[in-house]
Amino acid sequence: MKVIIIGGGKVVYFLAKTFLSKGYEVTIINRDQDYCERLAKKLRATIIHGDGSDPYFLEDAEALKADAVAALTPNDPDNLFICQLAEQKFKVPKTFALVNNPTNEWIFQKLGVTKVISTTSIISSLIEQQVTVDDVTNLFPIDEGKVTVTQVVLTEESPVLGRSLSEVSLPYDSVLGSVIRGDEVIIPRGDTRLLKGDKVIVIALPENQAEVFKVLLGHEKEGVR
Numbered sequence: 001m002k003v004i005i006i007g008g009g010k011v012v013y014f015l016a017k018t019f020l021s022k023g024y025e026v027t028i029i030n031r032d033q034d035y036c037e038r039l040a041k042k043l044r045a046t047i048i049h050g051d052g053s054d055p056y057f058l059e060d061a062e063a064l065k066a067d068a069v070a071a072l073t074p075n076d077p078d079n080l081f082i083c084q085l086a087e088q089k090f091k092v093p094k095t096f097a098l099v100n101n102p103t104n105e106w107i108f109q110k111l112g113v114t115k116v117i118s119t120t121s122i123i124s125s126l127i128e129q130q131v132t133v134d135d136v137t138n139l140f141p142i143d144e145g146k147v148t149v150t151q152v153v154l155t156e157e158s159p160v161l162g163r164s165l166s167e168v169s170l171p172y173d174s175v176l177g178s179v180i181r182g183d184e185v186i187i188p189r190g191d192t193r194l195l196k197g198d199k200v201i202v203i204a205l206p207e208n209q210a211e212v213f214k215v216l217l218g219h220e221k222e223g224v225r
Helices: 009-021 033-042 055-060 076-088 102-110 119-130 206-217
Strands: 002-007 025-030 046-049 068-072 094-098 115-117 136-142 147-153 174-181 184-186 199-204
Touching (some): 002 009, 009 025, 009 068, 033 046, 068 076, 076 102, 102 115, 102 119, 147 206, 174 206, 199 206
Parallel strands (some): 002 068, 025 046, 068 094, 094 115
Antiparallel strands (some): 136 147, 147 199, 174 199
């Protein structure tokens, strides 16, 4: 795989180092000559001193042969322009852009950037998804939050205790993926009975979470997203 990275700093260095360790062909474009010289001494990558938003330097980096271009500069307009240039002029199949201002995220997505990377959104999501609210823990989102995976601990107040899964009416677009009972992991079937203390892993659309909690716990949970 051939990857072109435009940007600088430790993130670019470690990202390039990781890609190189996997056998990728890596080219880095950066405007700072000193930075380029330091990278050239540390990495077995192609280092180009230049402006990544200039077609000349992308051509010099053989963008026509690239599988992906990652624009990771601190300037959002530059990152957007680089991705559009890579896609439209050099037909790069995958483009990745760092969005420093999260309010720009939707613009990048609307204009065709393959993957938008917002560190603010990522950190915020990680914190939200790991926060525990009583007996409900959001584990992680899938596909940028389109699907959620949540752990629900069944308490003595749960209306589903002693009932088989076939007797539990979960909302549409939700499913019980597994039940953790002590050290045992159970892949539930229709005759699986739910017991107090079971940790139930729920896969659902975000808009159905509240109804799932109501079915399993007898009440909705506030503040869980």
